[in-house]
Amino acid sequence: MSPQRDTRLRAACAIDTDGRITFRLPAPPGAHPQLLLRLRPKKGRPETTRHVLDLEPERADGHRHAVLEPHPVLDEGRWDVYLLPEPGAERRRLRPGPRDLRTLVDGHLRDRPSPVTVRIPYATKDGFLALRAWRRTAHAEARTIDVTDRAVTVTARLHGAELHEDTTVRLRLRGTDTVRSLRPRIDDDGRGFSFTAGPGELTDGGGGAARIWDVFVRPTAEAPPIRVGRLLDDVADRKHVYVYPAIEADGTTLRPYYTVDNDLAIEVT
CATH class of the missing domain: 2.60.40 (Immunoglobulin-like)
Structure with missing residues (x-):
């Protein structure tokens, strides 16, 4: 009824x-x-x-x-x-x-x-x-996203877990097993971190088709990846509220954005 x-x-x-x-x-x-x-x-x-x-x-x-x-x-x-x-x-x-x-x-x-x-x-x-x-179980809260003419720099903080010396940021090409690993800069308290990604990290020979890279952090080599997003404020639907400019470099266009689940991703064409 x-x-x-x-x-x-x-x-x-x-x-x-x-x-x-x-x-x-x-x-x-x-x-x-x-x-x-x-x-x-x-x-x-x-x-x-x-x-x-x-x-x-x-x-x-x-x-x-x-x-x-x-x-x-x-x-x-x-x-x-x-x-x-x-x-x-x-x-x-x-x-x-x-x-x-x-x-x-x-x-x-x-x-x-x-x-x-x-x-x-x-x-x-x-x-x-x-x-x-x-x-x-754990969450990495994106704080600032700095878009320059050559790269995207993300500052975030981990909740529900701690970072270690072998922490990596993992950029996973959606729908594939392709992963790019980056070494983040880790704050002294073992919770805050930042990383920078540009065209060199996000090309895979996919031609002109749009590709989506989902962003994770792995606190240790054995730990499961933790999604990076922005959940800890009063915005229920972020995708069309927080809109970032695109980067055009070396024949590639990059644009960071939040998904319908408020998770961070980077679109590449």
């Missing part, structure tokens, strides 16, 4: 430094209203993961609130937010009210333990409330 879409239903939300999200909305109909969080399934797949939160009454003005605690950790993906007027009732999609995301703005300044978890409330393209969630 399709959920009702009542444009009057709006939920405000605020998130604290621990990732705890408080939802608040005017008293809805029903004796025991709840919030339903649904992990959006991939196209053609059934729904499999949901969380239900009780909406508790507030004495002051008749509003109700629900709290999503940091645990259990949400699976990585997009979570749509619905109102259940009472358990088992037909769900109703919620629109966003005010969103207080101030604690997320400087989230990249705090070191995160493993697993690295992120939750960002946001408005969908069609104007409804949703959460963007990431859950990774």
Whole structure:
């Protein structure tokens, strides 16, 4: 059954430094209203993961609130937010009210333990409330991307793991087994690092076709590669917000960009 879409239903939300999200909305109909969080399934797949939160009454003005605690950790993906007027009732999609995301703005300044978890409330393209969630064993947060006329320099910081003397940055050509390895410059604290890539590192004889190189860091020779991206702030969808200029050198054009998952990649033509 399709959920009702009542444009009057709006939920405000605020998130604290621990990732705890408080939802608040005017008293809805029903004796025991709840919030339903649904992990959006991939196209053609059934729904499999949901969380239900009780909406508790507030004495002051008749509003109700629900709290999503940091645990259990949400699976990585997009979570749509619905109102259940009472358990088992037909769900109703919620629109966003005010969103207080101030604690997320400087989230990249705090070191995160493993697993690295992120939750960002946001408005969908069609104007409804949703959460963007990431859950990774470790994460390399891109901080600055400096584009010159000859190369791209990326500064990043590792969360949930530590760098070692044999750390490498790995540029993997998407859809192939081709990998380019670079030696990064490592900060004294063993967490921050930077690297520079230019046409010499990102050519593979592929002719004029566009190629995409995904960016990873490997803390040690035996460790699995860790994706480099930018997750630790208040931007849920970065691809069309952070746009970088292209480099044209030696007959090659390079352009760094963020993917739909907010991971860092470099496009080469």
